[in-house]
Amino acid sequence: MVVFEKPKALTDAPLHYCPGCTHGIIHRLVAEAIDELGVEGKTVGVAPVGCAVMAYDYFACDMVEAAHGRAPAVATGLKRAMPENIIFTYQGDGDLASIGMAETVHAATRNENITIIFVNNAIYGMTGGQMAPTSLPGQVTQTSPYGRDTAVQGFPIKVSEMLSALDGPEYIERVAVNNVKNVKNAKKAILKAFKNQVEGKGFSLIEVVSSCPTNWGMTPSKALEWVEEKMIPYYPLGVYKDKSAEKKED
Amino acid sequence: MTSSSSPGISLKQEGISYIAGADLPALIVNVQRGGPGLGGIQPSQSDYFQATKGGGHGDYHLIVLAPASVQEMADLTIKAFDLSEKYRVPTMLLADGTMGQMMEPVELPEIAPKESEKPWAVRGTKMEREHNIINSLYLKPEILEKTNFERFERYKAIEENEAMYEEYMMDDAEICVVAFGIAARVSKNAVTAARKKGIKVGLIRPITLWPFPKEALKKAADKVKGFISVELSMGQMIEDIKLSTECKKPVELCNRTGGMIPTPEEVLASIEKLAKEAK
């Protein structure tokens, strides 16, 4: 009996992520969802600019590499040109919540029938640890060496809370991947975000609270503790919007 | 296909560079207005440099077509799609505010839809082939250099085969007016008026701005006494005229900018001045 194998929707290319980085777990969960729904042959993924830029080599489905932040616009084009295909984006917080904020908000408010996997690691990973729109108050980064000063640099953007205030989006949930229980929950949410698209329900975004041990300057296990102690209290996990569930309750 | 007017086209330059880098076909229509900045909303040709020299970042070209009538707006749109698909190079239809606003009779040609093979397209693998990747990222410089070399091989073929221009009264011309789009129509009137005054003048109207009709200009340089570049800008195409003719003959500029259009009288005055000087 096979109890554990590599998802088919991942290629054999070795991942380039740092040891202990949670990008790898999230890739796996996305690939498992694609496998379980049996949609790999009609899925097109959109990779971001960020540490996941080379996701196009890792997912076995057709892939597009978008410009920084523009993945939801590219995904919109793909979905509208090919409504039968399954389109997802995989984006970091610098990509999605800074340069790509306009694309994100407008895709959400249009309720584009796409799936967005949003990896929030509170930092610009790829470029060496600059402050992101999601960096926590007081967080030390390359560009906030004395800690993020909210009087100067403003407050972190809570993407799930913000987007769920819109009438457009179908489903928004924040999950984490810092322990087994959370990974299982994240899997459920990601699967649902893809299933929503298969069922034509509309815009589904899963915010995954992630870690960046390298740029946080921590060991992988310390980084996971930091997720639990600092990130999750600021970014509470849970379902922020689920239009179909709300309808059932009416 | 996408379209806008100058400031919107600046905004699209990021995407255009990525399209060029990923070797995707696309048509971009720029109905130019005066700039820089928010500029104005009247006709202009001041995006010539941006359109013909790249526009966004990186080593690339667009195929640039310049219509001079509503009919050509239609015909060149069809041509632009075909060229773009043939070479996998984004193409720009570079019009101006007058082309965008004027009314003229136009015959829309019957065209049978063409199914072109796109084995590179991302429509899903159907689990029948390896995955396709639309990408402009090459972290290894050797590979990026190779893709740029390969793209420029295609550009070379485009330069050799696709340059388009119209000649008007050039057979015995001693002065050559060069103009595209609305400026060419104004210039044609001026050329006709100058001919009535006995001045041997003709017009070369580039229809493709990239590739620029270099050969036609080079040939003209051997027989005319001088050129006049008529433009709705501070003089941009004039540089390509000088390059194509290797500055063999003087090139004058007759221009208005900021949304102003030179009148046939202004162009005629320019022709008369050069005719006198060239004697």
Ligand SMILES: Cc1ncc(C[n+]2csc(CCOP(=O)(O)OP(=O)(O)O)c2C)c(N)n1
């Ligand atoms: C227009 C543009 N600006 C800046 C960059 C440089 N850049 C590359 S990755 C990156 C940060 C991405 O950070 P994030 O989205 O948080 O992803 P992570 O690397 O943390 O996974 C930046 C700014 C770029 N490629 N394009």
Ligand code: SF4
């Ligand atoms: S820099 Fe951070 S986000 Fe990027 S791979 Fe390394 S640990 Fe992961």
